[in-house]
Amino acid sequence: MNIPVRRFDTLILGAGGGGLRAALQLARADAHVAVVSKVFPTRSHTVAAQGGVNAALANVTPDNWHWHMYDTVKGSDYLGDQDAIEYMCRAAAHLVYELEHAGVPFSRLESGRIYQRPFGGQSREFGGAQATRTCAAADRTGHAILHTLYQQNIRARTHFFDEYFAIDLIHDDEGAVLGVLTMDIATGEPLVIEAKTTLIATGGCGQLYRTTTNAHINTGDGMAMALRAGIPLQDMEFFQFHPTGIAGKGMLITEGARGEGGYLVNKDGERFMERYAPNVKDLASRDVVSRAISIEVREGRGCGPNADHVMLKLDHLGSDIVAKRLPGIRDTCKTFMHLDPVDTPIPVFPTAHYAMGGIPTDRFGRVVMPSGDSPEEVIPGLYAAGECACVSVHGANRLGGNSLLDILVFGRAAANDILGFLKNNRYHRPPNQACIDKAYERFARWEKRGDGESVQAVRADLKKAMEDHCGVFRTEKIMQEGIDVIKAIRARIPDVRLQDQSKVFNTARVEALELENLADIAIATMRSAEARQESRGAHSRIDYPDRDDAHWMKHSLYTLQDDSLDYKPVRTKPMSVETFPPKKRVY
């Protein structure tokens, strides 16, 4: 098979905020950069981020990066790496200003400065009064940022491969990553893109779950590519359930709704968060609020005929605030629920939202894995940033407003490191042909004809299994069953057949490749979750209700090939300040 080849200095997989921020940095430094995206860039899921991006600009209340760092470490339930968190929080203000200079239409304060709103888990003075740290463009901040970054990439003349699907990474005999095999979705033809460095910025995998705030495209393609290349995934048991997805449907209602003064009530009209987080109430961390809602419903205080959700009240805020600050979620409520939050509360329930885990990297965006004596050996030429990566700045639970920050900070950091790598590695290295052949095999496998199960049937079962066995509350028994169920589902995939054998824009084939990716990530998630015998952040075990720092303050690493788990220590030493030692986490 003679597959056409294109060559670039540097390759980026994914055109969300992380990929585009990196591309911009690289293109401005005159690197020859290619961005591969399975959708047109502005369709990437960054577009759906609502509430904002955290940066201690202090435009509304006093603030500084060190308080932000404390909140992030605490929010992570002490599983975040403190060097990376310090790096991120220190960089935040500069990166937000840069976005503003690039054109992001942030909402404004009377002073003309960027509008900031309170968000969950934010404090002043290391756990004191509520901070106001989240920079927002109404409730369409992700849209504003993604479009601006794409626009600036147009200006920088970045090379885009729109609607190309990445199949698998290509490396050489020494393990250096040298590009990727892709499929041009429009023609169904394979194309090898060779590059001296590859940045995986493919986003999350919320399609693991049936009810999710994530788009259809969030199938963890890059994470699964890493797994198949023998790279472990880190901390996959930590999956965030956003407290306020629209009940039963999953559309996201931003945390900004509570930041603007909204609050949750149960069927008795009780503002129940007062019991779970007496100080900050509805602005506790997401894991805390999601658990509280689940408990309210489980104990019979849910709303509606099936008592299966709670209500988010915004009707006391007045139509001006809702129209000005939350126009997007107001539209969503009108469209999908036929209700106007200005006068009717919104039914909400915790909904699968964000993977804290992912491809292990250091704070330069370099992918690292254990090798010999070192727990963190750099894989030459391979980088990851954004939701697909695990630096880890989010640890066991991500704070709202830190995901947009993560993609900006580490998209840029990876790009800067890539520029250094390119200086020292001036020439393309020849890839290993066997590796290309293997990737091609995965691509060509879907040309097998005949009768078999449909992709859709397996995908539906997989999502149901994850929902049933790896939700907000977990137990040994449920998760052990889950492992068996997921393994059985994975075993069905070789017998799946496509009825659509056309080459032209074959979305069925894309979904088949996505199913394989989801299945690999599902087993990584399920196995990592089953093994961790404690409750930390988003991982809540009924049978192990407490955090166990003595045994479990460490990162999980799941390897697909031998279905094994390994662990590595949390980097508790920041770059320049004192360590925040673990303590009891109360809000």
Next chain:
Amino acid sequence: MRFKIYRYNPDVDEEPYMQEFVLEHVKPGMMLREALMELKNQDETLSFRHSCGEGVCGSDGVNINGLNGLACITPVAELTEPVEIRPFPGVPVIRDLVVDMSGFYKQYRSVKPFLIRYDPEPEAENLQSPEERDKLDGLYECILCGCCSTACPSFWWNPDKFPGPSALLQSWRFLADSRDQAMEERLDALDGPYKLFRCHTIMNCAYVCPKGLNPTKAIGHIKALMLKHSV
């Protein structure tokens, strides 16, 4: 519920045809995107783009009973049967409901859709009053779905020359931004018979925009600015 859906796969079909589908079970509140996904389960060869499912990514624009719109925010209960789904008019079809949007994107790029400033960059943000920022509302929310431009007769006639309502809305988004410093070059680039003045205020764009934006009004603002600027 009955559907008639435009099918064309250049791999196998001599010419396009309409395929009939029946959806037995229509769930309450079902959107057209979910319906199309169900129909794809019946026949996986049906191709269409979609992603976020809530009207923000702009992937799933199609022509629904003669009007362009986003499948994910179109309730099927409000549609008359048989529901006729076609690809966007006036643009090349790749397959089924998937169209070639490259001309649309090219026009987007042609209006320099990015903030241009010549002043040195300040250490912090550029200041902008809330009133100045308000002028961007109704403009920056565009999701580039293409519903407007592919409903515009002027764009149908001159897709290679006329920027179309979406690109012109983007142009005004930057002209209206108090931070932008490229008014003259933006206006100059829009002068001429095939640019700004190819808009004949037919207003299909505003009628179909799924985000409730009004490109015609934006074009009117540019015309007024151009006039003011030239006298």
